[in-house]
Amino acid sequence: MFSEKIISWYLINKRDLPWRNTRNPYKIWLSEIILQQTRVSQGLPYYYNFLEKYPTLEALATAPIDEVLRLWQGLGYYSRGRNLHFTANQIVSEYQKKFPENFEGLKKLKGVGNYTAAAIASFAFGQKVPAIDGNALRFFSRFGGINEPIDDPNTIKSIFNFAYDLMEGADPALFNQSVMELGATICVPKNPKCDQCPVRPECLAFSHRLQDKLPFKSKKIKVKERKLDYKILVNEDRIWLKLREAGDIWAGLYDFFSRELVPKLPVAYSFQKKHILTHQRLSISFQIIILENDETPDGGKFYSIKEIEALPKPIVIDEAFKITMKFLDQLS
DNA sequence: AATTCGGGGAA
DNA sequence: TTCCCAGAATT
Numbered sequence: 304m305f306s307e308k309i310i311s312w313y314l315i316n317k318r319d320l321p322w323r324n325t326r327n328p329y330k331i332w333l334s335e336i337i338l339q340q341t342r343v344s345q346g347l348p349y350y351y352n353f354l355e356k357y358p359t360l361e362a363l364a365t366a367p368i369d370e371v372l373r374l375w376q377g378l379g380y381y382s383r384g385r386n387l388h389f390t391a392n393q394i395v396s397e398y399q400k401k402f403p404e405n406f407e408g409l410k411k412l413k414g415v416g417n418y419t420a421a422a423i424a425s426f427a428f429g430q431k432v433p434a435i436d437g438n439a440l441r442f443f444s445r446f447g448g449i450n451e452p453i454d455d456p457n458t459i460k461s462i463f464n465f466a467y468d469l470m471e472g473a474d475p476a477l478f479n480q481s482v483m484e485l486g487a488t489i490c491v492p493k494n495p496k497c498d499q500c501p502v503r504p505e506c507l508a509f510s511h512r513l514q515d516k517l518p519f520k521s522k523k524i525k526v527k528e529r530k531l532d533y534k535i536l537v538n539e540d541r542i543w544l545k546l547r548e549a550g551d552i553w554a555g556l557y558d559f560f561s562r563e564l565v566p567k568l569p570v571a572y573s574f575q576k577k578h579i580l581t582h583q584r585l586s587i588s589f590q591i592i593i594l595e596n597d598e599t600p601d602g603g604k605f606y607s608i609k610e611i612e613a614l615p616k617p618i619v620i621d622e623a624f625k626i627t628m629k630f631l632d633q634l635s
Numbered sequence: 636a637a638t639t640c641g642g643g644g645a646a
Numbered sequence: 647t648t649c650c651c652a653g654a655a656t657t
Contacts, residue, residue, distance in 0.1 A: 338652040345643060379641025416654045436652045483652055492650060493646060580641060
């Protein structure tokens with residue numbers, strides 16, 4: 304039987320990951336939010352940091368949002384951090400500190416969608432519901448020989464139903480973990496390791512030699528070219544920063560000055576950076592400009608190096624900040 | 636249904 | 647370079 308095969312493979316070959324050794328819904332929820340669109344290796348240190356700083360749901364709920372976001376710094380998709388904090392507070396104040404114990408209830412939480420609700424419901428509460436993440440989608444697309452684009456909601460639904468049928472009689476948590484682990488380590492996007500796969504004999508993609516054709520998407524990711532032009536305004540050892548507005552990349556993060564300067568002032572140092580993101584390719588020019596007065600145009604203000612290092616929120620392009628620091632060091 | 640949220644690693 | 651990662655929310 305499929306579920307028995309894949310679960311016995313999992314029990315022998317699984318990675319030892321901290322959130323797999325608990326049924327504490329808080330710890331599982333925390334790990335799932337951190338891991339959304341994030342590799343295990345990238346999220347792991349954040350998971351430890353958060354758990355150390357906030358061992359309980361109440362500790363997280365009580366913390367200032369700025370502190371939470373600062374702990375989130377560098378992980379990206381910062382709305383996850385904001386939702387994390389919001390939901391912790393909501394569960395404390397409206398849910399009597401208890402997570403909903405089923406898929407439908409969990410889905411009502413901010414930042415918890417289909418996958419995350421299914422993951423928590425199965426891992427923490429043993430509910431029979433397939434957790435279809437990117438790994439599972441790829442695995443089932445191949446295993447079932449599903450010749451439909453996996454970025455189509457209808458395909459995702461049919462894969463969900465396909466997985467649900469295969470779960471029959473299995474431990475839901477083990478089943479979901481097994482599928483994701485197989486997708487993450489064996490049924491990988493490129494050059495899948497079919498020779499190590501426990502269910503290769505039943506895999507339709509393998510028998511039809513479609514391992515390298517499945518899954519596929521109907522749409523291609525569009526990458527927008529974008530140029531940004533920053534003036535890094537410096538006054539003695541201080542740098543001008545301003546919080547970015549909502550509605551664009553890096554909303555709510557600290558940003559350098561980015562308007563035309565009138566009158567034009569001499570450029571002390573300049574450098575370029577390319578920043579490759581999923582949907583944008585940013586070409587950024589930085590010009591360090593030394594100001595004699597400390598006027599604070601446009602709502603921002605000058606921050607000392609120490610203040611910047613203790614900033615309550617992340618700063619955009621951390622590398623540019625470091626280059627500026629070096630420049631300031633050489634000045635003095 | 637399409638777009639928008641980041642950052643990093645693998646091929 | 648392109649693709650993808652234990653996706654979700656908004657438009």
